[in-house]
Amino acid sequence: MKALLCTRYGAPDDLRIETIADPAAGPGEAVVRVRAAALNFFDTLIIQGKYQTRPAMPFSPAAEFAGVVESVGPNVTSVKPGDRVLAYVGYGAAREKMLVAAETLVPMPDALDFDRAAGLAVTYGTALHALKDRAHLRPGETLVVLGASGGAGLAAIEIGKVMGARVIACASSDDKLAFATTHGADETINYASGDLKEALRRATGGKGADVIYDPVGGPYAEPALRAIAWQGRFLVVGFAAGEIPKIPLNLALLKGGDIVGVFWGSFIERDPDGHRANMRQILEWTAAGRLSSHVHAVYPLDDAATALKAIAARQVMGKVILRL
Secondary structure (H helix, E strand, O other): OEEEEEOOOOOHHHOEEEEOOOOOOOOOEEEEEEEEEEEOHHHHHHOOOOOOOOOOOOEOOOOEEEEEEEEEOOOOOOOOOOOEEEEEOOOOOOEOEEEEEHHHOEEOOOOOOHHHHHOOHHHHHHHHHHHHHHOOOOOOOEEEEEOOOEHHHHHHHHHHHHOOOEEEEEEOOHHHHHHHHHOOOOEEEEOOOOOHHHHHHHHOOOOOEEEEEEOOOHHHHHHHHOOEEEEEEEEEOOOOOOOOOOOOOHHHHHOOOEEEEOOHHHHHHHOHHHHHHHHHHHHHHHHOOOOOOOEEEEEEHHHHHHHHHHHHOOOOOEEEEEEO
16 A cells, blocks of 8 residues: 655655555454545644654554544454545544544544544644633633634634634634634634734723633734633644743733643544544534535645645645545
């Protein structure tokens, strides 16, 4: 089978496509023929050795995929050959066949195509865990989403709307904000062209945001936090800007607020039942048309370097998919 491999840390152009042996399913395992694999921002880091996970080499990027079960090992009853499934695996999915623990596979609705299914787990899984399990977002509350046009931000906008929030989308350009509006944002703020704190205060009538969803970090975290409401919740989701901000803790004290960590990868290991319940909800909403799982672009495996460069250059709105 063909696989996209990282054999040394470097840039997207350093990745290689090689032919490797097909996997065989052992006890509790399944082999899935991958039809589509999704790339995320952290894939641009993992191939450079700059991510919190450092797989043994050679490894494939891509943490999530959708495909068809090809074979199962002994004692597997949860899936069978021919089942359409999706999964989150951390890394390794940019290859034609994946060997996975069968219990990690999630059945796909017939109405959902492989491209859209492949990009659901990480961004929508993180957003639902953050907004439901960590922030306890309530109908009528104001949700601010930073980095609103990327995969993480788009998922938070859409899930926030499904949960009944008023959503303010924040991004770095007007075209990104227009995209966020088409996906449900009630109001938008360009944080590259003005004072984010003051803009958020104006947008909330001085009350501040009840919940702030921040997958960006960098220079935008502190001004957003300064515009949070009394007893608001600031969700620390990631640091796509590259800089981990140092927040003055008196801001949390003055607003009686919570700075809440969102570590979805650890959550799914510690609470697999909760993760499966969240994924069932996400799939139900997606199949019903309430979540878009918007695909920005689809690339063949041979063009994975171009896909990763587009993500690194912040040119992506939604998800980037490798079709195998």
